[in-house]
Amino acid sequence: xxxxxxxxxxxxxxxxxxxxxxxxxxxxxxxxxxxxxxxxxxxxxxxxxxxxxxxxxxxxxxxxxxxxxxxxxxxxxxxxxxxxx
Numbered sequence: 001x002x003x004x005x006x007x008x009x010x011x012x013x014x015x016x017x018x019x020x021x022x023x024x025x026x027x028x029x030x031x032x033x034x035x036x037x038x039x040x041x042x043x044x045x046x047x048x049x050x051x052x053x054x055x056x057x058x059x060x061x062x063x064x065x066x067x068x069x070x071x072x073x074x075x076x077x078x079x080x081x082x083x084x085x
Contacts, residue, residue, distance in 0.1 A: 011017040017033075024031045062069050079085070
């Protein structure tokens with residue numbers, strides 16, 4: 001199973017939004033327009049410092065011990081096989 005790439009665009013105008021929608025449709029991409037107030041008002045999402053610290057810690061652990069981490073696709077496959085999903 002291949003992982004999907006997720007790209008987030010934050011257009012600054014309705015013209016940019018329309019162009020991105022047309023681009024996505026022309027390439028037959030699967031996409032969704034965010035309807036969250038943060039995105040609509042271009043306020044962005046604030047990530048708590050505690051969450052950033054957890055991510056930094058896990059990334060550091062991965063860089064020090066890459067062999068101890070699991071491949072997501074393989075893990076998902078194992079779970080599906082184990083539980084007949």
